[in-house]
Amino acid sequence: MSSPLQGVRVVEVSSFVAGPTAGLTLRQLGADVVRVDPVGGAADTRRWPLSPDGRSLYWAGLNRGKKSVELDLTTEDGQAALRRLVAAPGEGSGILISNLHGKPWLDDETLRALRPDLIHVQVLGRADGGSAVDYVVNALTGLPYATGPEHLREPVNHVLPAWDLLCGMHACVAVLAGLHRRQRDGVGSHVTVSLEDVATSTLTTLGWLSEAHQSGRARERVGNAVYGTFGTDATLADGNVVMVTAITRRQWAELLDVTGTADAIAAVERAVGADFDDEGDRYRHRAVIVGLLRPWFAQRTLPQVAAALDGTHVLWAPFRQLTDLAIDVAAGLSAVASIRDEAGLGSHVVTTGPLRLPAEGPPQPASAPTLGADNDDVLGLTR
Amino acid sequence: MSSPLQGVRVVEVSSFVAGPTAGLTLRQLGADVVRVDPVGGAADTRRWPLSPDGRSLYWAGLNRGKKSVELDLTTEDGQAALRRLVAAPGEGSGILISNLHGKPWLDDETLRALRPDLIHVQVLGRADGGSAVDYVVNALTGLPYATGPEHLREPVNHVLPAWDLLCGMHACVAVLAGLHRRQRDGVGSHVTVSLEDVATSTLTTLGWLSEAHQSGRARERVGNAVYGTFGTDATLADGNVVMVTAITRRQWAELLDVTGTADAIAAVERAVGADFDDEGDRYRHRAVIVGLLRPWFAQRTLPQVAAALDGTHVLWAPFRQLTDLAIDVAAGLSAVASIRDEAGLGSHVVTTGPLRLPAEGPPQPASAPTLGADNDDVLGLTR
Numbered sequence A, B: 001m002s003s004p005l006q007g008v009r010v011v012e013v014s015s016f017v018a019g020p021t022a023g024l025t026l027r028q029l030g031a032d033v034v035r036v037d038p039v040g041g042a043a044d045t046r047r048w049p050l051s052p053d054g055r056s057l058y059w060a061g062l063n064r065g066k067k068s069v070e071l072d073l074t075t076e077d078g079q080a081a082l083r084r085l086v087a088a089p090g091e092g093s094g095i096l097i098s099n100l101h102g103k104p105w106l107d108d109e110t111l112r113a114l115r116p117d118l119i120h121v122q123v124l125g126r127a128d129g130g131s132a133v134d135y136v137v138n139a140l141t142g143l144p145y146a147t148g149p150e151h152l153r154e155p156v157n158h159v160l161p162a163w164d165l166l167c168g169m170h171a172c173v174a175v176l177a178g179l180h181r182r183q184r185d186g187v188g189s190h191v192t193v194s195l196e197d198v199a200t201s202t203l204t205t206l207g208w209l210s211e212a213h214q215s216g217r218a219r220e221r222v223g224n225a226v227y228g229t230f231g232t233d234a235t236l237a238d239g240n241v242v243m244v245t246a247i248t249r250r251q252w253a254e255l256l257d258v259t260g261t262a263d264a265i266a267a268v269e270r271a272v273g274a275d276f277d278d279e280g281d282r283y284r285h286r287a288v289i290v291g292l293l294r295p296w297f298a299q300r301t302l303p304q305v306a307a308a309l310d311g312t313h314v315l316w317a318p319f320r321q322l323t324d325l326a327i328d329v330a331a332g333l334s335a336v337a338s339i340r341d342e343a344g345l346g347s348h349v350v351t352t353g354p355l356r357l358p359a360e361g362p363p364q365p366a367s368a369p370t371l372g373a374d375n376d377d378v379l380g381l382t383r
Helices: A018-028 A057-063 A076-086 A108-114 A134-141 A162-185 A195-205 A208-215 A249-259 A262-272 A279-284 A286-298 A302-309 A322-330 A375-380 B018-028 B057-063 B076-087 B108-114 B134-141 B162-185 B195-205 B208-215 B249-259 B262-272 B279-284 B286-298 B302-309 B322-330 B375-380
Strands: A009-013 A032-038 A067-071 A095-098 A119-124 A189-194 A230-235 A241-246 A315-318 A337-342 A346-351 B009-013 B032-038 B067-071 B095-098 B119-124 B189-194 B230-235 B241-246 B315-318 B337-342 B346-351
Touching: A009 A018, A009 A076, A018 A032, A018 A057, A018 A095, A018 A119, A018 A162, A032 A076, A057 A346, A057 B195, A057 B208, A067 A076, A067 A375, A076 A108, A076 A375, A095 A162, A108 A119, A119 A162, A134 A162, A134 A195, A134 B241, A134 B315, A134 B322, A162 A189, A162 A195, A162 B162, A189 A195, A195 A208, A195 B057, A195 B322, A195 B337, A195 B346, A208 B057, A208 B322, A208 B346, A230 A279, A230 A286, A241 A249, A241 A286, A241 A302, A241 B134, A249 A262, A249 A286, A262 A286, A279 A286, A302 A315, A315 B134, A322 A337, A322 B134, A322 B195, A322 B208, A337 B195, A346 B195, A346 B208, B009 B018, B009 B076, B018 B032, B018 B057, B018 B095, B018 B119, B018 B162, B032 B076, B057 B346, B067 B076, B067 B375, B076 B108, B076 B375, B095 B162, B108 B119, B119 B162, B134 B162, B134 B195, B162 B189, B162 B195, B189 B195, B195 B208, B230 B279, B230 B286, B241 B249, B241 B286, B241 B302, B249 B262, B249 B286, B262 B286, B279 B286, B302 B315, B322 B337
Parallel strands: A009 A032, A009 A095, A032 A067, A095 A119, A119 A189, B009 B032, B009 B095, B032 B067, B095 B119, B119 B189
Antiparallel strands: A230 A241, A241 A315, A337 A346, B230 B241, B241 B315, B337 B346
16 A cells, blocks of 8 residues: 555655654654755754764654755745746645744745646744744643642743744644645645744634633643643652553543542541542642642652552553653554664664554655755756 | 635644644634534533633634534544545545544545545654653653742743744644645655654654753753843832843844943953853853843833833843733733623633734634534535
């Protein structure tokens, strides 16, 4: 069976996380993706983490399997070569993901004059088209003041570039939805998507902005509690810390059963007039619930907690280190990531992407290109 | 012009965040999405935040514009009705997003016997098919020990359900890529995607797992510093805290220029033998750089900082509260979110999704259905 996106050809002119993950996700599904960089590479070419030989593990991860074209985009010749590449004919071609904005030589009107059915997705930082990085957008959302232990006063940014990653996925969806319509109606698309709009839209979808709008209050800082339901961290006798949640009634009943706290919890319910089968009540009264549950955890080691909880539906896990996940991968425990040795990068982790197509067998993760490696092949077609 | 996904019909049997955001994203692009719930609704029906009338703003946000079908999935009749709905004929039909696993009456083999070209995307929690929630998966990644101020010892979960949201977007991409291939080759797809695989794959793509594999060390906790480049928080004279980053050489040069620190920074560069035009060196020596820059911020108010930085390319923003973003939306400042009043929900925030299609005008955000509102219409077609 051919790959889902075989025959689709995407030109990517973008750096950092959002645009490159959009292209990578399409590549992992079989599309042909050409990343175009300025001479010497974009600003993310040497971004940390680096391999012992100084190669960017970040850049390699984001561009695996893509072709690389290096063009002098400061010259009219380079700009014209890029436009020819973007507007090249072909049913699956005519797709551009870029994070450029305000460049007349690559604006939508100019490109669309060359190929009216172009699918053009512009990845932006700020909603007004300005640049931004994830940490700056996140600061604007208010999430950093809702993150971390209750006693903190300072803002805490998430370390995962979540807005960048989500923006990249929305850009990827925009390409595929545009492709669907083009094949149906013959028309092109021009879509813009910014980290800032992704943040606003996402926080709307989750109801958080409505809550802030209605209450006039920012969400409180609750540590590792899970807003609106039951979740807590708990420190074990061996120093491990676990995350424990009970979202459904069944999980909640099983958690009380395993920890032998059902009677005490029922007494509290009566005393405060609450119904802990309602997850909202579990959240409201989380302090006393946590107070009753944590001693059970404090008296047990991780193997003991695992033995008790693994037969139940309670959702839990130890807080681990990133190295633990890397060890799992090296041990062959992940179906989507594995270890590979490559010159310059050393022994490192590669992925085929998170989608598993059980009937089709696992794809092979490809290598990242060297900068400009595909100039002749790719540009030769459009000269 | 018709919507990109007009004519596409998706059945969604899923609760919480991942599956419903996949369906919502398709709906926002014009697909017809039927959410199927058990009688009385799934476990997320009354999830916080709630409106003053007790309706779930979370559920309303996640299911806006979808149709709702309520079925007794504990009976053979209900299960058969769902299978008929999933396998109903039509070029754009035969698409299922579910988070069910291990149910023989809805497994891929059973469904595919009814419609061989089915596009079936299963959203899972754990990589082995088990359930999980975002906070539990995040605990396994190690990110909570890399999040927050250096002085903390406890794990800090992110509050945005980032793995859930990313998993939903990957599921959405799986649907669209499957649709592309089905239209080209006539074949169906069966795809599984789990929060856990999304986390492993994403941390591989960003190079973080390779770094942990190569160094044997977990990433250090660095507060609001940005790993591998220059970013810091800074407290102002008026108590505001801002996030300031300088990723490119131009941003870095402008930041030094505005803050009048170029000479002092150059002296440090010579003293420690570093080149701060290299973002890695800016990260290595961030303590001394921050020490030189923060006094400039400490002597200025937010308007003064804005006046000085807004003419430059430096990426910065104040850390705000979620209420500030809600106020922006209420003031009409967002192109993707706005205020709407609806019975039961009250005055709340709605979104059309983050994609903007400038040539096509903004879509209208639809209302969320009431549970089972579309039983007759939708099931009537497949009885």
